[in-house]
Amino acid sequence: MISATSFADRDVALFGLGASGLSAAHALLSGGARVHAFDDMPERRQTAASSGIPVVDLKSTNWSKFDALVLAPGVPLTHPTPHWSVNFARQQGIPVIGDIELFCRERKRLAPDAPFVAITGTNGKSTTTALISHCLAHAGHDVAMGGNIGVPILDLLPPARGRVHVVECSSYQIDLAPSLDPSIGVLLNITPDHLDRHGSLEHYAAVKERLIAGSRLAVVGVDDGLSAVVADRAEQAGHETLRLCVRHPVTHGVYAEGSKLHVAEDGAQREFYDLAPVTSLRGAHNAQNAAAAVAVCRALGLTDKAIHAGLACFPGLAHRMQVVGRQGVVLFVNDSKATNADAAERALTSFERIYWIAGGRAKAGGIAPLAPHFPRIAKAYLIGEAAEDFSGVLDGHVPFERSGTLGAAVEAAARDAAADTRAEAGEAVVLLSPACSSFDHFPDFEARGRAFVDAVRRIVPQANEQESV
Numbered sequence: 142m143i144s145a146t147s148f149a150d151r152d153v154a155l156f157g158l159g160a161s162g163l164s165a166a167h168a169l170l171s172g173g174a175r176v177h178a179f180d181d182m183p184e185r186r187q188t189a190a191s192s193g194i195p196v197v198d199l200k201s202t203n204w205s206k207f208d209a210l211v212l213a214p215g216v217p218l219t220h221p222t223p224h225w226s227v228n229f230a231r232q233q234g235i236p237v238i239g240d241i242e243l244f245c246r247e248r249k250r251l252a253p254d255a256p257f258v259a260i261t262g263t264n265g266k267s268t269t270t271a272l273i274s275h276c277l278a279h280a281g282h283d284v285a286m287g288g289n290i291g292v293p294i295l296d297l298l299p300p301a302r303g304r305v306h307v308v309e310c311s312s313y314q315i316d317l318a319p320s321l322d323p324s325i326g327v328l329l330n331i332t333p334d335h336l337d338r339h340g341s342l343e344h345y346a347a348v349k350e351r352l353i354a355g356s357r358l359a360v361v362g363v364d365d366g367l368s369a370v371v372a373d374r375a376e377q378a379g380h381e382t383l384r385l386c387v388r389h390p391v392t393h394g395v396y397a398e399g400s401k402l403h404v405a406e407d408g409a410q411r412e413f414y415d416l417a418p419v420t421s422l423r424g425a426h427n428a429q430n431a432a433a434a435v436a437v438c439r440a441l442g443l444t445d446k447a448i449h450a451g452l453a454c455f456p457g458l459a460h461r462m463q464v465v466g467r468q469g470v471v472l473f474v475n476d477s478k479a480t481n482a483d484a485a486e487r488a489l490t491s492f493e494r495i496y497w498i499a500g501g502r503a504k505a506g507g508i509a510p511l512a513p514h515f516p517r518i519a520k521a522y523l524i525g526e527a528a529e530d531f532s533g534v535l536d537g538h539v540p541f542e543r544s545g546t547l548g549a550a551v552e553a554a555a556r557d558a559a560a561d562t563r564a565e566a567g568e569a570v571v572l573l574s575p576a577c578s579s580f581d582h583f584p585d586f587e588a589r590g591r592a593f594v595d596a597v598r599r600i601v602p603q604a605n606e607q608e609s610v
Contacts, residue, residue, distance in 0.1 A: 143299045147246040149173035152206045156226040157213020158185040164293035165211050165240040166194045204233045212237050214313035239317025240295050248300040256305040261352050262329025264484045265430045270309040272434040276451030280443050312348045326356025327433050331367040332483040360436045385432045387425045395436045397428035421457030426487035460590035466601035470567050471558045473597045476574035477590030482510045485576035489514040492570040496554040501577030503527035508576050515539050522550035526581045551596035
């Protein structure tokens with residue numbers, strides 16, 4: 142655990158007692174702060190109190206004594222309306238920060254030159270974070286990975302000389318980290334997402350850009366227009382900037398041509414690595430993730446040979462293009478993490494003959510942007526709240542049925558895929574890539590993915606939850 146000492150002997154309000162909130166509370170207490178914690182959910186307050194965190198009713202507390210409000214990233218800061226705790230803090234002129242900010246302050250105190258890689262983007266940030274960490278660890282480096290992926294940042298080992306922190310940052314976390322200053326900042330892409338929490342695409346993009354603005358080395362994907370503008374601005378501001386691209390060559394950075402990664406530097410380009418044999422990094426989206434990992438690992442001093450070895454044995458992540466079973470020509474792929482159309486597009490472009498399970502609680506824009514990929518879809522199986530809207534988009538273009546539940550969708554898709562005589566290269570893919578959040582039927586995308594795996598195992602008992610494409 143990292144002790145958050147920046148508020149030693151001072152009073153701090155803390156709202157939100159999920160995993161990151163509990164972690165921040167314990168870090169503040171360890172660092173000598175007087176913590177006054179609260180959550181709107183009684184069961185969370187009880188859990189916190191039982192672990193030794195002082196819980197008080199912040200609605201009836203005198204806020205003039207507080208030096209900061211530490212806010213959990215899931216709590217609205219600006220949109221659709223600020224949470225009541227944010228309003229209380231602003232009325233007193235109290236800064237509102239999060240756990241990433243507490244980490245940045247401790248790093249500045251303990252080891253300001255220790256490598257800190259921060260990764261953000263609408264899509265791909267978890268895989269990229271895991272891939273960078275994997276390559277570094279495989280090469281023998283001391284790596285601490287966390288943030289928005291897995292372990293809360295303050296539960297990691299403290300910053301120290303020779304230790305590399307590789308941290309996934311959501312837009313919510315960046316919004317609460319005014320002094321975010323990674324040694325290497327990675328921005329993969331910006332597409333519409335979380336607009337209910339940011340109000341507009343412009344504000345969402347501006348929040349993402351803050352990570353790059355504070356970094357020493359900027360590594361930026363330029364396949365979308367918004368990110369390309371961020372790269373240009375970073376360069377104009379004097380940051381060393383490496384560009385990532387999967388559509389065309391770049392002059393300084395890493396780009397992909399199909400499965401082949403190329404490094405561009407000093408006015409020359411050279412082929413660096415062919416991802417074709419690496420089944421966990423299939424598709425153009427994973428080529429971008431791998432390009433980012435190559436750029437970061439080279440900047441941190443890894444040899445080409447060490448990076449090649451790390452890429453070759455990357456196992457992939459659950460719920461992200463994860464193969465969970467095969468029966469004859471039928472491949473079952475769990476891409477539950479695809480909670481918007483842009484993420485689902487990445488899976489749809491990776492296979493030729495797809496039995497697509499989609500639906501849940503729809504995001505802005507729905508699935509209309511996916512129309513160019515409809516010819517790849519043999520049939521769609523619609524679930525959740527979005528089924529009616531999605532059926533209207535697919536009608537006349539893709540055969541579909543309203544399956545209702547995920548279990549029924551898997552059963553029907555498996556049956557139809559097994560009977561497919563047109564499967565390209567002997568492969569028909571039952572693909573869960575919902576293009577929706579899970580919150581209508583499941584608490585999160587992980588629970589939805591596990592339900593898919595369970596349904597597949599009823600058909601393919603030997604389904605392997607760990608294999609990934």
